[in-house]
Amino acid sequence: MKNTAKKLTLWALAWPIFIELFLQFLLGAADTLMVSRISDDAVAVVGFSNQLFSAVTTLFVTVASGAGILIAQKLGARKNEDARTIGIMSLTVSFGIGLALSAVLYLFPRPISAWLQLPEELLPLAETYVSIVGGGMVLVAVMSALNTAIRNTGNTKGPMYIAIGMNVVHVALNYAFIFGAWGFPKWGLLGVALSTVICRLLAVLVLLFMFLHAFERPIRVRDLKQFHRGLFGEILRIGWPLGVNMSCWVFSQLAIYAYIAMIGAAELAARTYMNTLESFCFMLGYSIALALQIQIAHLFGAGRMQEAYRTAYRALFIGLGIVIVNAAVIYLLGKPVLGLFTKDETIVAFGVSLLGLNILLQPGKMLNMAIQNALNAVGDTRFTMWISLGSLTIIATGVSYWFGIGLGWGLTGIYIAMILDEYVRGALALTRWRGRKKLREAEGGMADDKVQASGIRQESVLDV
Template identity: 40%
Template sequence: METGKNQLKNMSLFALTWPIFIEIFLHMLMGNADTLMLSQYSDNSVAAVGVANQILYLIIVMFGFVATGTVILVAQYLGAEKEADAGSVSIVSLFANLIFGIILSIVLLVFTTPILKMMDIPEELMAEASSYLKIVGGFAFVQALIMTASSILRSYGYTKDAMYITIGMNILNVIGNYVFIFGPFGIPILGVEGVAISTTVSRLIGFIVILIVLVKRAPNALPIRNIVRPLQHFKDLLKIGIPSAGEHLSYNGSQMVITIFIASLGTEDLTTRVYAQNIMMFIFLFAMAISQGTQIMIGHMIGAGKISEAYDRCLKSLNIAIVISLGAAIVFSCFSKPLFSIFTDNPSIISLGSVLILITIILEPGRSINLVVINSLRAAGDVKFPVYIGILSMWGVSVTLAYLLGITFGLGLVGIWIAFCADEWLRGILMLFRWRSRIWVDKAFVKVSA
């Protein structure tokens, strides 16, 4: 059987990235399926799930610190032809995220109401948001396992398998949503609660399938009886993962605060933000897929000591990401009103949402720089710098400007979107300077064998 190292050795960026693109697209589609199908049920239900998901996104970021470390370490070890160490990292990361996931799931179950009250959620949304958060959050550990297992599979080069599994999860989720929202054949209509059940069950089945495929495709990826240096690998996962998660944690934390600002504007603005972000996800997924494919390739290159190739790969990927995301933003802006009409017939939401998508044309190139360059820096082992800059910019620029422009100056969501643009561009420019400086060259966690 072909090892993960050989599987990825001759793959182009396109060959590696297009399955990742489809996988991310389908993950987003799963969330949008919930939103779209619930929009036929109630706009308030959409807002309730939107707030609950904002909290769940923060929890997913917490799981991401292990998954991120896994991608980088496995890629570097495979590039350095140290397959035993790559397998040990995989099994250690799965076990670590299982424990971490169970702890956070318990926290969400026990503190559901206090967390939602902290978000200043409107009273009419509390019951549905609480129901969704308890069910999906209570099984959040399943998502932790999915993220880790998918990261391992992709690092070995099997991006198509991860894509096919995600397709299956989406099909199961949509079927479950239909059953519980529309109640065919006399089945009870459960609304938000049903959507939560459908999401959870599809994820559980998805993880089981990923595990089976991983064992079949890369039998050396999970060496349960022959773990090499587990403590050292765990330490390395923390060294990479915690700073990387810090950047994501800072972003999602700032978004939670901004969600509180938006909640003070009213349920309609909150719903508009949910719809706008759902549409925007399909714009930046191009850059996201390219950044993840680039991260895997650069990790292998760094492990193999191919520094110049890694440097050029990042810049080439960046140019592609900027062009594609800018083009996508323009196209989506031209069709923004019909797109919003899919979700709602409220003219105020459609009008305001269309303005937000127009502003997104300015925002997306900056976001593309962040996605590609930050993932490249992480792949090279330079994980702390993005965190420091991220915290300063997200809170000093994004949150501060969002409050000043959106609340103090009364520009509402338009002012908040302008704040997002300023944050993305400032961080993007600083990250690009960092990559061009080549400071990251000596920061690899895995050294090439003599």
């Protein structure tokens, strides 16, 4: 890679990621707004389907995430061919997993929706939407692999530009298919599904072109048959705990939404709107955490352990400052902003009651995101998996039910449990990072390599 040092500053990596995430957020908001013009049932089906799709993506994120970290480490160690091979395997394996998921979702949309307790009157709409968008899940798998590989080479601008293009095309196609504009047929929810798949297909084609030229040696079509068992083992070693970690988070969120639904419809609406406000709050902090993971993985691969260790704290302090300011702004402006979403005074009151708790939530979330990503970057993914498995199961899922339902504290009790979960995971991750376990192991391995190389040189001199 050329000019790698220039590209790998925290800000240079973070701001394109932020723009990409922000545009993805706008894409979802525009989707919801336009689909609401069809019917409330259509909105419910899209929301339900997105939860289903989020759950199944964990199957290929395992490969893509592990591959991304290894690509950054190998490039940092100047093992460009290994990085290239890992990128190729990530793409081909993700394609295979995505193809299998697409087949299942395309063939069995109605039984799957019924099994997940979707109301019977919504099943016809779900059959249409899940079969088309779910049938294109292979595109999501390929996008994930390509995006992650490209981003971890240090090129975070490429995926950002593609996100911009996707937003423009998706909104235009949604408008055309929903309202029958510009001579297009008026297809309603079918049109929204087709619009989603078309945008993803176009994005995959552009990302694929970018991926073929992402490494020092261009990738040819015949290279896609490459498979290295040892390197794939490294991908799984790092990747499978990340998949478990993500699965724990997805299912804990599903459980929390189910608890809130048990409390009442107004509370569920308030949580949904607060989730939107919180996304604005932590999005830049999350971008910094993702950029930090890329930067530390490169430094770790290059053997710059002290710099990697300090970089985590620098990013954490920057991120904390950003999310605290954002949370304070939302606290001050929250009531009028919530009023833009709904005129229901009960829902607004529930949302306003959570604004103060959000100020406590966001620093814990930032601590958790930054330090867990730092640990993941050096390959300590099993530790982050175990703390997530424990805290998300016991606190985020169990204590949320106890506080919210058992003790009758409602939405406030659930938020308190969410705050507790973030700080527990963050504190455990910080303790692990301060111990420098993986960094010391890597330093020891480097020292052994130097001793071995020195011995080989001495033997060569004696032979002469």
